[in-house]
Amino acid sequence: MSERALKRVLLALGIVFMLVFCLTPFIYMIVVSVSEKPDFLSAAVDFSATLANYRDVLAVRSLHFLDYLRNSVAIGGLVALITGGIAALSAYAVSRIEFRGRVFVPLAVLAFSMFPQISVVGYLYKLMRAAGLINTYPALILPYIAWTAPLAFWILLSYMTRIPRDFDDAAFVDGADRLTIFRKIILPVALPGLISAMLLVFIAAFNEFLFALMLTSDHSARTVPVGIALFEGLHGEVPWGYIMAASGIAAFPLIVMSLYFQKFVIQDVTRGALKG
Amino acid sequence: MGLGNRLSDRRTAHLFILPLVVVMVVFIVVPVAGTFVTSFFRDITYLEPAFTFLANYKRLASDAGFWQSMRFTSLFVAVCIPVELLLGMVFALILNERLPARGVLRAAVLVPWAIPTIVAARTWELIYNYSYGLANWVLALLHAAPQPVNWLGSPLSAFGALVIADVWKTTPCFFRITLPILRPVIAVALIFRTIDTIRILDLIYVVTDGGPGGSTTSLSLYGYKFFNEGDFGYGSTIAVVVFVMAFLLSMAYLRAGGFKGAVE
Numbered sequence: 001m002s003e004r005a006l007k008r009v010l011l012a013l014g015i016v017f018m019l020v021f022c023l024t025p026f027i028y029m030i031v032v033s034v035s036e037k038p039d040f041l042s043a044a045v046d047f048s049a050t051l052a053n054y055r056d057v058l059a060v061r062s063l064h065f066l067d068y069l070r071n072s073v074a075i076g077g078l079v080a081l082i083t084g085g086i087a088a089l090s091a092y093a094v095s096r097i098e099f100r101g102r103v104f105v106p107l108a109v110l111a112f113s114m115f116p117q118i119s120v121v122g123y124l125y126k127l128m129r130a131a132g133l134i135n136t137y138p139a140l141i142l143p144y145i146a147w148t149a150p151l152a153f154w155i156l157l158s159y160m161t162r163i164p165r166d167f168d169d170a171a172f173v174d175g176a177d178r179l180t181i182f183r184k185i186i187l188p189v190a191l192p193g194l195i196s197a198m199l200l201v202f203i204a205a206f207n208e209f210l211f212a213l214m215l216t217s218d219h220s221a222r223t224v225p226v227g228i229a230l231f232e233g234l235h236g237e238v239p240w241g242y243i244m245a246a247s248g249i250a251a252f253p254l255i256v257m258s259l260y261f262q263k264f265v266i267q268d269v270t271r272g273a274l275k276g
Numbered sequence: 277m278g279l280g281n282r283l284s285d286r287r288t289a290h291l292f293i294l295p296l297v298v299v300m301v302v303f304i305v306v307p308v309a310g311t312f313v314t315s316f317f318r319d320i321t322y323l324e325p326a327f328t329f330l331a332n333y334k335r336l337a338s339d340a341g342f343w344q345s346m347r348f349t350s351l352f353v354a355v356c357i358p359v360e361l362l363l364g365m366v367f368a369l370i371l372n373e374r375l376p377a378r379g380v381l382r383a384a385v386l387v388p389w390a391i392p393t394i395v396a397a398r399t400w401e402l403i404y405n406y407s408y409g410l411a412n413w414v415l416a417l418l419h420a421a422p423q424p425v426n427w428l429g430s431p432l433s434a435f436g437a438l439v440i441a442d443v444w445k446t447t448p449c450f451f452r453i454t455l456p457i458l459r460p461v462i463a464v465a466l467i468f469r470t471i472d473t474i475r476i477l478d479l480i481y482v483v484t485d486g487g488p489g490g491s492t493t494s495l496s497l498y499g500y501k502f503f504n505e506g507d508f509g510y511g512s513t514i515a516v517v518v519f520v521m522a523f524l525l526s527m528a529y530l531r532a533g534g535f536k537g538a539v540e
Contacts, residue, residue, distance in 0.1 A: 014370045015381065022385050025444065028410050029399045039408035086295045093292035094539065097285055105293055106539045107530060112304050114468075114526035116475035118496040119519035122503045122511050123310035124303070146303035149296055158538070178288045207392040209478040210496075214503065225394035229482050240402055247395040258390035259383050 026251075033248045038240035053245035064219035065246050068227035075137055075223060076205040079144040084198040086145065087152035088190070092182050095160040096168055106157060113150030117210045125214050139215040140223070144205045151204065152197040159193030160186065196261050203254060224250045308519060314512035321506030332513035342514065344490055345498040351435070352494065353473045356442050361466065363447045389448035397482035400441040404428050404483070431491035434484050438492055442479060446472075467529040471522050 032038050033053055040047040057065045093099070094106055124143055125134070133139040163186060171181045187194070209225045216222045228250065231243050315333070318326045336342050367385055371378060388396065403410045404427035412424040427437045449469060477496040480486060486493030486501075493501075495518045502511030530536070 011370065011373060014366065015375075018367055018370060019381070019384055021444070022388055022448075024410075025396070025399050025403060026387050026391065028403065029395070032402065038402075041410065041413040042408040045408070086299065090293040090296040093289040097289035097292075099286040099289040101293075102289075103536065103539050105297065107535060109296065109300060110535055111523075111526050111530060112300055114471050114522055114529065115304055115308060116471075116496060116515070116518045116522045118475060118477065118499045119311050119515040119522075120304060120307035121500070122508050122515060123307040123314060125503065126310070126314075126508065127307065142299075143303045146299040149299060153296060161538075178285070178292075182292075207394070209394055209481075210500070213481075214500075225392055225478070228398060229394050229478075243398055244402070247392075247398060251391045251395050254392060255387060255390040259386055 029244050029247055029251070032240060033244035035241060038244070053241040054249070057242050057245045057249065063231075063242065064222075065224075065227060065242075065249075067219040068222055068224045069249070071137070071219075071221055072206050072224040075140050075144065075221075076202045078137075078141055079148060079205040080198040080202040082141075083145050083148050083152050083201045084194055087149055087156050087197060088187060088194055089182070091153055091156035091160050092186055094157055095163075096165055096186075097178075106153070109150045109153055117147075121210055121214050124211065128215055134215060135217045135221045137221055140205075140208075140212055140221065143211050143215075144208065147208070147211075148201040148204050152201050155197040155200070156190060156193050159190050163189050199257060199261050203257060206254065311512045311515050311519070314508055315516045317509045319507075319509035319512070321508075325509075328509070332510050335510065336513060336517070341490060341493070341498060345486075345493045345495050346517075348435075348492055349474060349476075349495045352438070352442075352476070353470055355439050356446075356473055357466065357469055359439070359443050360447045360449075360469065361462070363443065364449075367447065386448050388444050389446070391445075393445065393478050394482060396445050397441065397479045400437070400444075400479075401428075401483045404437050428484050429488060431488060434488060434492050438480060438483060441483060442473070442476070445479065463532045464529065467525055467532060471525045471529065474521055474525070475518055 034049050034051060036048045036050045036052070037045050039045050057063060090105075094102055120143070128134050128139045167185055167189070168181050171185055176184070206223075207225060208223070209229070212223045212226045213229070216226065219227075224246075228243060228246050231239060231246065316327060316329050318328045318331070371382055371385070375381060406412065406424055406426050406429070409427070411427060412421075415421040415425065425433060428434045446469065449465070475496050476494050477500060480492055480494050480497055481500075484492045486497050495514060499511050499514035499518065502508075502514065
């Protein structure tokens with residue numbers, strides 16, 4: 001066999017392995033979610049398709065999946081808005097104003113972005129309990145803002161650093177102040193960066209598990225990941241059909257969002273922040 | 277710009293970064309400090325807190341459960357990270373070829389990364405189900421095992437099961453960073469993934485809950501179990517250990533990443 005043919009065979013095998021490896025669990029999840037009996041892979045059970053799992057998960061109130069979904073979307077949306085605003089303001093300052101702490105603040109933010117969640121969650125619980133906020137939206141929104149701000153800040157910083165300072169200077173000559181320049185000139189130019197930062201923040205907040213597990217106790221504030229992790233059936237057995245249907249509903253929009261934005265975001269971050 | 281302008285400019289800058297600094301201090305720095313302080317106390321729900329200084333740390337030294345979770349976490353990092361890096365580079369090599377439908381292939385590889393961790397964890401939990409999971413069905417189909425494997429029933433197979441699930445979920449993280457193959461970027465990705473794996477909790481919480489016999493309990497999960505029982509003093513002590521490990525690595529991360537140059 002020629003070297004070229006060998007390479008083609010290896011490549012084809014590699015592609016098949018890659019696709020099987022990456023997609024099998026996802027396809028399995030979807031198949032189980034539309035199966036009447038989730039144990040259809042055992043010898044005695046046949047597969048038959050149904051949409052009942054999706055219908056029940058969305059319609060049976062005592063499963064509370066819609067509550068979890070509403071909580072997750074509301075919390076994730078609010079966190080994305082607030083974090084986006086906070087991060088844009090600070091990235092603007094660091095990217096174009098000389099001040100003490102201009103180098104220290106971004107590095108400290110980055111260093112603290114890598115804290116393990118376990119090292120704050122116990123004390124957060126005590127703080128939130130003292131404030132009477134356990135099992136409310138603010139109990140999750142407030143820590144999520146701090147937890148996602150570094151990511152949004154660094155994306156926006158790498159974005160704004162590439163906007164020429166001439167933009168600001170020209171506006172200065174016209175007598176505009178910093179806040180006006182930020183709102184009217186820089187923010188519109190940095191909008192794609194802001195949107196992708198907010199999207200990543202939303203995804204992070206939507207997926208977060210440990211804070212939500214510790215700081216909520218029932219469907220009034222519990223989010224989708226905790227709901228799915230603790231899902232119990234109406235009769236006590238593990239309701240795999242429901243769990244996989246709920247998983248499919250939670251995963252689908254996230255896959256679409258991530259795939260749509262990942263290329264753009266990652267190129268941006270690696271080009272701006274890592275290579276310097 | 278005049279001196280007065282520059283002064284007011286600085287004040288503006290401080291105002292602009294104030295919200296970021298405030299949320300980071302109140303919801304990260306303060307809780308981390310609070311965790312350090314709490315680790316010097318006997319702090320258990322319904323009991324009067326008592327300052328016991330290093331008693332919790334002495335307890336760590338002789339706590340078999342702590343050392344078991346330390347061993348598990350280190351082994352898990354040592355096995356997962358090289359496998360993920362290798363597989364990620366293989367994927368990157370494949371996708372760098374001129375292929376038809378390369379966009380579709382790229383999207384397929386990113387699906388595991390895009391799926392929420394808890395969703396992935398429950399799917400793998402079902403895959404490993406003894407009587408009707410996909411893993412044993414495939415083994416039977418290939419005649420690869422004489423009888424079904426009790427994946428989550430023995431320490432070794434549960435460890436392997438978690439490694440596979442973690443590799444599946446996080447290989448794209450490497451892949452998407454290693455695509456422009458640059459050595460400093462790989463170093464940064466390696467450190468970042470190591471920090472991420474050291475603090476792992478959610479995947480394990482769902483798939484094995486630390487079992488069998490505590491053999492797959494990560495440090496974070498071990499600490500969480502004390503918090504969950506209301507033992508904040510000892511839980512905080514374990515959390516401090518995880519924090520110190522992650523902090524040392526993040527210092528290396530900041531150096532390797534050249535972030536200081538990026539800001540200046």
